[in-house]
Amino acid sequence: MRTDVGLTRRELLTNIAKAGVPAAMAATVGVKAVEAEESIPAPNVPLGLLYDATLCIGCKSCEVACNEANNTPADTDAEGLHEAPTDLNVFTRNIIKLYKPEGNSPSSFVKRQCMQCFDPGCAAGCPFEALYKDSDTGVVRWEGSRCIGCRYCTITCPYSVPRFQWRGINPLITKCELCSHRLARGLKPGCTSVCPTGAVIFGPRPALLLEAKRRIKNNPGRYYQDRVYGETDNGGTQCLYLSRVPFEKLGLPELGPEPVPAKQLRWQRRIYEYFALPAALYVGLVAVIRKNLAAHEEEAHQLEKETGLRPQL
C-alpha cells in the first residue's frame, strides 16, 4: 500500500532543515534547558514528530503503517477481523485514541507513541543502558542484548510507553523507536508517511517547533493555552503536540519544565556523584571495624585461655 519513494518534498525540506540544525537548536528553549543539564548530552540532530490533534481525523492508517514498518502483527479482536488495540502493547507501538467528554465540550483524537524525551525516564532507570538515547538522532532505542527484562522502564516512563512482551521465552521490550531502521535507509517513519491530513509530520525537532509556533501564531485561539506540549515539558521532548483540549485529557501529564529523572533523583545523584561518598564511607568503616575486630579477637583469645572454650567469633 505504501510506496517508498526516494525523496518527497517534505523530506527535502527536512534535509534542508537538518543542515540548519545547530543554529536552530541554539534558538530553541527546550534544547537550551537540556544543554544546561550536564549529564545528558544533546543529540546532534534531534529528530521527532509533530502531532496536531486538531488535524487528525482518526483514520488509524498510521497504526497500520506502524505495524507494517516494524513488522509487528495486527492486534486484532477475538474474531481476528479488525485491528482493535485498546492501548499501546507489544504489537502496537503507535495508537490513535479518542477523548470524548460528556456534553458539548470538544472531543479530540490523540496519537500516542514514545515522546523521545531529552532526559528519558526509561533510560535513566535502565540498569545496563539497554534503553539509550541515540547520540545522533536523539531517538530512545532498545538494545536487547543488554536488557535483563526487569520492566523498570514500564514504571519510570512518565508517559507509560514501553511495553513488555508477556508471553514466550524471549520477551522483548517494545516502544516506538521512530522507525530508526527506516531513517537509516533515508525513509520517514511509517506513521508520518501515510497520514492523509498531515496531522503528524516528521523532522528535526527545531524545525517542528518553528512549524508548531507558526501554526499557533496563524490560528489564534485554536490551540490549548497557545502552547506546544513537549517544548519544555519533562525537560523537553522530541515529539511535540498541539491540541484543542487540555493535554492532560489526552494522557499527557503536566510534569513541569524539569525532567522527571533529574527532579526525582536529584539527591540520589548527588550522593553517588563520582562514587566519592560511598568510597569515603568504606574507608572509614574499614578503619573502625579493623580496630573493633582486633579488640574483639583479643578478648576472645584471652577468654579461650581462661576457659578452654574455642572462641566463636
Place this chain on the structure above:
Amino acid sequence: MSTASTNNGPATRPFKTSADARTRWERFVPAFGFPILNRFFLLLVSLTLLALLLTGYREIAGLGPASGMNDKFGWGIWKTFNVVVLTALGSGAFSVGVCAWVFRRRLLFPLMRMALLTSMLAYVCGLCLLGVDVGRPWNFYWVLFPWRWNLHSPMAEVAICMSIYATVPLLIENLTPILERLWYLNVPLRPAIETLEHVLHKCFPFIISLAYLLPAMHQSSLGALMLLAGPRVHPLWQTPLLPLLYLGAAAFMSFGCVAGTTMLCCVFWRRAMDMDVLNEAARISSWIIFGWIAVRILGLLVVGSLGTAFHLNEFAGIFWTEMFLIGYGGWLLRGSLKDQKWQSMWLGYLFSTLGGMLYRFTPTTLAYMPGPKAIYFPSTIELLVAIGFATAGIAGFLLMVKACAILPATLQEWRDMTSYFTVHEPFVMWKQYLNFGFVDYKILDNADLSRSYVKTNHD
C-alpha cells in the same frame, strides 16, 4: 580482663555482668537432638519443589500466563514482596551488625549469627526469585562489566549491590559457623580450617565493611526505585525521603526479624532468654522506630502532603494502619523494657515488623496508581511461587540452625550439647573440649555455674 574474675566468673562477655548466669547467652549452640527431617520441614520442602516446578512453566509460557502482571502493573509480588519486603526483613546483618561492630554495642554479639543467617537466606531466596521474575535473565552477566553500569539508576544499584552483597560478603560471613562445625567433626581437617579461618580473619575488616556499605546503598535504592514513578505513587509515600525511610524501615524490621526469631526459637526449643541482650536490641529497635516515625511525619509536613492522610480514602487507611502498627510495636517494646515481659517484647517486634512490611510494600503496589482501571492481583501460580521461595528460606533456616551453631545459648546448653554428643555420637572428637562435658548436676543446683566450671577446667 579485669571484669572476668567477678562473682559471675569468666563470661564471654567480660564487659557486662549479668545477674543470672543461667540465662546468660555465652555460646552459640545448635538446636541439637532434633531431627532435621520432620513433617513441617517436608511440607516446606514440598512447597519449594512445587514452586520450582511452576517456575518451569513460567519460563516456558512467559510471565503473562503465569502471573497477574500486566502492562499497567509491570511488577508483581515476586519483586514487590519477595525482594523489596523480605530482603528488608533480612537486613539484620546490616542493622544489627552496624550497631554491634561500628557502634560497639557488644551486647548484640550473641545475635550476630542469627542476623547473618537470616540475611543470607532472605537475599539468596529473593535474588533467585528475581532471576525468575526478570524476562531476560541471561543478560545478567552485564553485572560484571562496570562500564555498562548506569550508576544513576536505582535499579542498577539494586541489581549490582544486591548480587555482590549476597554472593561475596554474606556467604563469607556465613562460612564461620560451617567451618566451626567441620572443625569439630573432622579432626584431620582442623589444620586446614584453622589456616582458612586465619586468612578469613585477615580479610574480615574489608569484607564486613563491604557488608555494611552495600546494604545501606541498596536498601535505600529500593526506595529510590519508586521515586522515578513520580506522581503515580500517592504523595503520602512519594517524598524525597523515600530512600531514607526504606533504609530505616529495613533497620527496625530486621531487628524485629532477628530478635523475634531468636525469641521464638528459644520458646520452641526451650532455651533460656538472655534479657540483657534482648533489652539492648529492643531499646535500639524502639529508638529507630520512634526516629523513623518522626522523620516520616516531618518529611510529610515539609512536603506538605500530610493533609492527604486525613482524607477518607483507602490511602489514608493504609497510612494509619502502617503508623499504628509501627508506633504500637515501638510502644510495646518500650513497655517491655520496663516490665520485662518477653511476650510484649515479642508482640512489639511482630507489630512493628508487620507495619514495616506494609510500608515497604505499599508504594510499589497499593499506593502505585499507573492509571485508571489498572488492576493487579497476583495469580495462584504467582502466589505459590512467592510462598515456595519464602519457605525455601525457612527450610534453610531450620536446617542451618540444627546443623550449625547459630542460636545463642547459655554455657549450660553448651554442656548439654557436649553430653548429648558424647552419648549419641561418640565418634565425634571433642579433644580438650570434652573435659567439661558431662554436667555435674549437684554443682549446677548449688553453686554458680561459671565458677565451678572454671575450677574443673583449671584443676
